[in-house]
Amino acid sequence: MQQFLDAALDAATAAAQVIRDGYAGSFRVRTKADASPVTEVDEAAEKTIKAVLAARFPDHGFYGEEFGLDRPDAEYVWLVDPIDGTKAFVRGYPMFSAQIALMHRGELIVGVSCAPCFGDGETFYASRGGGAWRVAGIDARARPAVPVRVGRAESFPEAALSMGNIATLAGEPRFARFAANVIPRLQRIRGYGDFLHYHLLAGGKIDAVVESDINILDIAALAVIVREAGGLFTALDGGELTLDVRGVLAAATPELYRALARELR
Template sequence: MQQFLDAALGAATAAAGVIRDGYAGGFKVRTKADASPVTEVDEAAEKTIKAHLAALFPDHGFYGEEFGIDRPDADYVWLVDPIDGTKAFVRGYPMFSTQIALMHRGELIVGVSCAPCFGAGETFFAARGMGAWRCEGVDAKAAAASRVQVSRAENYAETSLSMGNIATLAGQPRFARFAASVIPQLQRIRGYGDFLHYHLLASAKIDAVLESDINILDIAALAVIVREAGGVFTELDGGQLTLETGDALAAATPELYRRLQRELV
């Protein structure tokens, strides 16, 4: 497991150099078929990550946000979003990250989430059975890392919930029920978004995250991190994360997760 984690960390560090250089400006932007932006920096970072991982594991599959799936039937498949938060990147604010995860026969086993321009940089990482860790900067191998753990929140009155991309949920009866019965009881509601609310969840700064309109590349690495920090992370209906996942519910404790999830089915 350590070799996979080391490879992911090395790939994230290499991509961070590309992204930081590009963040200074002057990059080209175009619009994809789904109306989302993509830059030449996204593409260069993904190529850098893929080259790094392919050199170490030539038999592994690769599923990238910008160039699609290669060898999807391999036992090991890397899931990569080189810049999760391209809209933020394009507008010049640092709410974006590099997401690298490894899936083994359908199970997520390694996750690295690197926010290269968020302050001095911030990297969270985890591997199955090895706990979740945080370090400042983008080179986790060279930096001192501290272990992170989710909070112990179980009751709504002590819960801070962050919600993201709820457009699809907003018109559904289950969200109306949730808004009426749960939200008034919570300590705090926020919308930190993207990598940040999962970093905060893994390090006990908030207690739960509810999100829709996502894909697996946005959350695969973050799911490994939250789980290794002691949290629960599934689809809204309780299903396990797959390549087709489009929503997520994550919580610090099983009891809090169960309480929230009952209101969403």
């Protein structure tokens, strides 16, 4: 497991430097078929990540946000979003991260989330059975890591919830019920978005996340991190995280997870 984690951390560090250099300068932006933006920095970062991983594990598959699937039937498949939060990157605010996860026969086993321009940089990482860790900066192999753990909130009055990308969910009857039955009872509700609310959840700063309109590349690495920090992380309907996932529910404790799930189903 350590060799996979080390490779992911090295790939994230290499990509983070590419992203930092691009963020500081000018770059070309185009619009993809789904109307989302992509920059030459996204593409360069993904190529950098793939080069690092392919050099060490040439038999592994690779699923990248910008260049798609390569060897999808391999026993091990890397899931990569080189800049999760491209809209923020384009608009010049630092709410984006490089996401790298490893899936083994359908199970997520390694996750690295590196936010290179968030303050001085911040990296969270985890591997199955190895706990979750935070490093200040982009080079997680060169700096001391601090273990992170989710909080202890078990009920709505104790809980801080962050919601993201709720466009689809907001049009469903269950959201009206959720808004009426849950939101007034929470200690706090925010919309931190992208990597940040999952970093905050893993570190015990907030207690739950509800997010729709995502894909597996947005959350694969973050799911490993939150789970290894002691939290629960599933599809929005409670199912397993698959390549087709479109919404997620994550919470610090089983009690809070169950309470939120009841209101969302």
